[in-house]
Every structure is written in C-alpha cells, then in structure tokens.
Amino acid sequence: SQKIEQNSEALNIQEGKTATLTCNYTNYSPAYLQWYRQDPGRGPVFLLLIRENEKEKRKERLKVTFDTTLKQSLFHITASQPADSATYLCALTGFQKLVFGTGTRLLVSP
Amino acid sequence: DGGITQSPKYLFRKEGQNVTLSCEQNLNHDAMYWYRQDPGQGLRLIYYSQIVNDFQKGDIAEGYSVSREKKESFPLTVTSAQKNPTAFYLCASSRQGEVDYTFGSGTRLTVV
Numbered sequence: 138s139q140k141i142e143q144n145s146e147a148l149n150i151q152e153g154k155t156a157t158l159t160c161n162y163t164n165y166s167p168a169y170l171q172w173y174r175q176d177p178g179r180g181p182v183f184l185l186l187i188r189e190n191e192k193e194k195r196k197e198r199l200k201v202t203f204d205t206t207l208k209q210s211l212f213h214i215t216a217s218q219p220a221d222s223a224t225y226l227c228a229l230t231g232f233q234k235l236v237f238g239t240g241t242r243l244l245v246s247p
Numbered sequence: 248d249g250g251i252t253q254s255p256k257y258l259f260r261k262e263g264q265n266v267t268l269s270c271e272q273n274l275n276h277d278a279m280y281w282y283r284q285d286p287g288q289g290l291r292l293i294y295y296s297q298i299v300n301d302f303q304k305g306d307i308a309e310g311y312s313v314s315r316e317k318k319e320s321f322p323l324t325v326t327s328a329q330k331n332p333t334a335f336y337l338c339a340s341s342r343q344g345e346v347d348y349t350f351g352s353g354t355r356l357t358v359v
Contacts (some may be wrong), residue, residue: 141289169346180251180337180350181290226289230346234280234305237290 139164141238143227149244156214158241160227163208165236167229170203170210175224175240184225185212217245250274253338253351260325260332260358268323268354270338277343279321283307284335284353293336296321325356333358 142161150156160170168189173181187194187203187210194201200213214221224240251272260266270279278297282290292305296315310329315321321340325332335355339348 145287171347178335178353178355180253180339180353181348182350183347186347234292234295235346235348236292237282239287239289 139236141165141227141229141236143225143238143241145239145241147242147244149246150217152218152245152247154217156217156221156243156245158212158225158227158243160210160212160238161208162229165208165229165231166205167231169230170201171228171230171235172199172201172210172212173226173228173237175226177224181226181237214243217243219245219247221245251338251340251349251351253336253354255354256352258354258356260356262358263327265324265326266356268325268336268338268356270321270323270351271319272321272340272349272351273319274340274342274349275318276340276349277318278341279315280339280341280348281305281311281313281321281323282337282339284337290337293323332356 140163171186172184175181185201187201198215202211222245224242226240227238228235254269280295281293294313296302312324337353338351341348
C-alpha cells in the first residue's frame with residue numbers, strides 16, 4: 138500500500154542550529170514533492186516544491202532535497218529560530234490531488 | 248487581499264444533525280478540496296472539484312456531501328451518516344495546472 142512517513146516524535150533543537158526533517162514514501166512515483174508549515178489551529182501554508190528531476194531546492198533559510206532512488210526527501214532549516222516552531226508536512230502529488238504525511242513537530246528553544 | 252475563507256471557525260453539532268461548512272475563495276482558482284485532520288493523522292481527502300458543477304469523492308467521502316455551483320464556493324455538508332464527525336476540517340484551492348495548494352484557516356467541528 139502507499140505510505141508517506143514522517144517522524145511522529147517532535148524534534149527539539151536549539152536556536153541557531155540546523156533542523157533536518159525526513160519524509161519517506163513507498164509505492165509512489167511522485168512528479169512533485171512539497172513541504173508545508175502548519176501552526177496550531179491553522180491551515181497549512183505552502184513552503185517549497187521540488188520536482189522529481191531536481192536534487193535540491195533552496196529558499197532563504199530552507200533547503201529541500203529529493204532522492205527518488207531512496208524515496209526520501211529531507212527538509213532543512215538553517216539558523217533556526219523559535220518562530221520556526223511548527224508542524225511541517227510533506228505532501229506528494231497523486232492523481233489530481235495531494236497526499237499528505239502526518240507531519241513532524243519542530244520545537245526551537247531560545 | 249485574496250484568500251480562502253472558512254466559516255465558522257468553531258462549530259458544535261448535536262448527534263443526528265446535518266451541518267454545512269462554508270468555504271469561499273477569491274483567488275480565481277479552478278480546483279477546490281476538502282480535507283479532514285485528526286490528531287496524529289495526516290490530512291485525509293474528503294471531496295475535490297476541478298471545475299464548476301463537477302466533483303469527485305476522495306478517500307473518506309462516506310457521510311459527507313458537497314456542491315460546486317459557483318467557482319468561488321465549495322460547501323461541505325457533514326451528514327448524520329458520518330459516524331465520527333468531530334475533527335478539524337480544511338478547505339484548499341489550487342490554480343489550473345499548479346500543484347501547490349492554498350488552505351483556509353479551518354473549521355473545528357465538535358459533536359455534542
């Protein structure tokens with residue numbers, strides 16, 4: 138069956154460090170992979186999209202990698218700040234729709 | 248400002264009652280989607296619509312109904328047939344040919 142797996146345990150890091158979140162998938166061949174940020178009680182907000190033929194994408198302090206052989210994406214936040222604390226969701230493009238992982242909660246301590 | 252508006256933010260319903268959640272967008276997006284989010288679970292797709300007057304069932308459509316009479320609006324009705332309706336409901340939209348979604352702020356439905 139198709140699965141998208143993100144670490145369900147919260148990731149705790151100190152301010153200034155790099156946060157790395159993982160998204161693994163099975164039985165998908167997505168053309169795109171996306172990352173969203175979700176704050177408590179709010180809807181997800183789109184951050185980055187990476188295509189299957191791209192290895193890496195950057196946007197300010199964010200970096201996403203996409204390894205279609207390993208079926209894995211890594212999401213990095215460099216120089217993390219307490220304001221980066223949120224849940225981060227990865228999503229794969231299925232037929233006419235997005236399929237989401239369960240998300241990983243990131244906590245950045247001052 | 249363009250965006251998606253979901254209302255109400257909080258909704259309480261008695262068992263056995265139908266309730267309709269509103270979703271309106273002024274982004275001129277063609278496609279609209281309804282997801283349900285439960286604690287510890289990913290977003291699950293209920294219904295989606297690519298164009299006006301057309302919609303398709305998602306993965307968990309049972310107990311829900313939708314309509315798409317206008318491009319801007321995609322209301323979701325939670326019927327009494329939905330066995331476990333308490334959840335956070337999210338509406339989203341996307342532009343034709345684009346794959347990233349814009350989400351509303353959600354409606355938290357509680358059955359009392």
